[in-house]
Amino acid sequence: MDGLDLASHCRLLFHNHPTHPRLVRRAILYPLYVCAEIAIISTDLAELLGSAIGLCLIFPRLPLYAGVLLTATDIFIFLFFADPSRGHGRPVRVFEAIIIILVLTVLCCFIVLLVKVKAHWPSVFLGYIPSKDLFHSKPNAIYSAIGILGATIMPHALFLGSFLSTQDRVSLKTPSQEPLPTCSTDHQTFGDRLKRRFKQLFSVSRAERIAASRAYRTEYGERENNSLSFIRQHLNHAITDVVTSLLGFAIPINSAILILAATVYHNRHPLQETVGLFDAHDLIKRNIGSGSALVYAFALVCTGQAASVTATLAGQVVSEGFLDWRMSPFLRRLVTRLISLIPSVAVSVSVGRDGVDTLLVISQVILSVALPFIAFPLIYLTSSAMVMRVVELSDRPSTFSEANEKQELHCEHRSQITPTDSPAATPMQATGSEGVHMELPPSELHPTMAVIGDVREVTAPSFHEGLEYVDFSNSRCVAGIAYAVWAVIVTANCYALIMLFMGRE
Incomplete structure (x- = not known):
C-alpha cells in the first residue's frame, strides 16, 4: 500500500512505539529480527546442502565439501547479473524469470518421476483427507505434515514476497533518473568498467540512504499510501502471483515429493525408518532406473539454487527493513552465505553423509518453530484498516x-x-x-x-473525516480464518516438539 515491505512495517510498528518504546523495541522488535535471521540462515543452510548433494549425485567423484563451495559461489554470480534490489524494472523481471525457470524445471522433473513410479492414485487422493492414522503411523506423519507446511510457507518467502510486491511494475522511469553519458565514461575500457562495477558491490549510494531514512519519519496514521489507481494496477498481478505460486508450484511439488517417497521407499523397506537424500537417490536408481535417479539429482540442484537465491536476497531485505542496516547488498549476502557455509563445510568434512542428513533435519525444525513468529505480524498488518486503506481520489496530482x-x-x-x-x-x-x-x-x-x-x-497531513477511503484490509471472516490457521500451526509445532523431546520420533 505504501511501498514498504513486511520487515520495514515491523520496524515502523515497534521501533518508536508510543508507550515504552525501548521496552517494545528490545522485547519484540529485536527478538523478531533475530528469529527472522535464524530462519533465513536455516533455509540457506538446508538449500545449500541440498544443492551440493545434487551436484555430488550428478558427479560422483566430486567431494561433498566441494559441492558445498560450488553452490555457495554460484549464487553471487547469479545475483551479479540479476539483482532486483539495485533497481526496478528489468532486474526484477530477470530475477523472477530465472526463478520461474528453475521452479518449472523442478516441477517437470518430479512429473517425470511420478509417471515412472506408477503410484496407486486412488490411495494417493485418499491421503489428502486427514485421519487419525496420522498420529499412529511410524514414524509419526505429523512431522511430514509440518515439514510440508514449512516448505510451502517458508518464513523468508514472506519477507521477499512482500518486498517484490512493492516494486513499481507500471510507471516508467523518468529521464532524470537515467545517468547522462559523459566523455570519461564513453572511453572507458572493459577493465575500467569491471573495476567500477566491483566497487559498486561494496558501496551504498546516497540516494539509497536518503530513501531509507525517509521511510520511517511518520507513523501509520500520518502516512499517505499510494493512489487507488496504482493499487488496482498492481492488485491483479499480486493475486495471480500468489495463487499461481501456491496452487501451481508449491503444493504440487511438495505433494510429488511425498508421493514419490511413499511409493518408492515406504512399502519396499519397512524395517528402515528414515532415509536421507543419498539413500533416496539409491532407491530411485535401483527401483526405477539410472535416468530417473539423474532427474532426481538435477531437481535437487535446481531446487537448491532457486531457494538459496531467494533466501540470500531475503536476508538483505530483513536487515535493511528491521534495523535500517544500509550495507552493501553484496556484503550482506556474503555474511549470510558465510554463516551457513561454515557449518556445512565443517559437517561435510568431519561427519559426512549422516551428519548432513542430521543437519538438514535440524534446519527444518528451526523453520517450523520460526514460522508462527513471522506470520503473526503479516496477519496483523493486513487486517489493520489504518495500514490497508487508500484515499479514494484517482485524479489527485501527486501523493x-x-x-x-x-x-x-x-x-x-x-x-x-x-x-x-x-x-x-x-x-x-x-x-x-x-x-x-x-x-x-x-x-x-x-x-x-x-x-x-x-x-x-x-509530517503528512492528518486524515480527516471528509475523506473517503477504500479499505483493502482483511475482513473479519478472513482474519478469523488466518488466525485459526496460525493457531493450528502453533499447535502442530508444539506437539511435534513435545514428541521430539520425549524421544518419540
Missing part, C-alpha cells in the same frame, strides 16, 4: 510521498531553511551545507513541513 521526494531532490540532507516575511507569496531560500544557494517556489513546498534545528522533519 505526499512524491512531494516529499521532490523536496529531497532540491535540498541537501542537512540544509537549513529560512522563511521570508511572506512565505505564501515569495519563494523560500535554502542554504546548503556547502554554501549552495537555492530558491524553492512555494508550489514545491508542503504546507506542513516543519524545521527543527538543521534537520527537516516532514
